[in-house]
Amino acid sequence: MTVEQISVFVENRQGKLVEVLETLSANNIDLRALCxxxxxxxxxxRLIVNKPEEAVRVLQQAECATSVTQVLAVSLDDTPGSLARxxxxxxxxxxxxxxxxxxxxxxxxxxxxxxxxxDNEKAAAVLTKKGISFADSKDIYTM
Numbered sequence: 001m002t003v004e005q006i007s008v009f010v011e012n013r014q015g016k017l018v019e020v021l022e023t024l025s026a027n028n029i030d031l032r033a034l035c036x037x038x039x040x041x042x043x044x045x046r047l048i049v050n051k052p053e054e055a056v057r058v059l060q061q062a063e064c065a066t067s068v069t070q071v072l073a074v075s076l077d078d079t080p081g082s083l084a085r086x087x088x089x090x091x092x093x094x095x096x097x098x099x100x101x102x103x104x105x106x107x108x109x110x111x112x113x114x115x116x117x118x119d120n121e122k123a124a125a126v127l128t129k130k131g132i133s134f135a136d137s138k139d140i141y142t143m
Contacts, residue, residue, distance in 0.1 A: 001134045002070040004052040008045040009065035035101040072115040073135040093126040
């Protein structure tokens with residue numbers, strides 16, 4: 001139900017983002033999803049990868065500041081309104097969404113949304129009760 005999201009502090013300087021991505025690539029770590037939020041001085045790169053524990057290890061060896069957060073990987077039909085339905089369920093249960101990002105799997109007619117919420121267990125229970133399915137970490141990491 002939850003997957004490990006790696007957050008990497010990246011200085012907002014030319015070449016720093018590519019250095020992080022090259023470190024992962026050099027260690028045969030494949031990206032599954034990512035998003036980046038930035039300011040004038042730095043960015044936070046959020047990653048879902050195929051080998052999260054190894055990714056953290058190699059990034060820390062490369063002196064990258066990292067943290068790991070458990071996030072929900074919600075599986076949706078790739079149709080209009082699917083995400084709105086999930087967000088309505090959470091809103092009606094008074095569960096705040098801190099942020100989200102989405103991706104579509106190759107050839108599966110499914111979209112996946114990574115959700116960072118205030119309470120993973122409560123959100124998972126509410127969504128499951130309403131028929132929303134989740135991708136487990138194995139599904140995400142092996143796509």
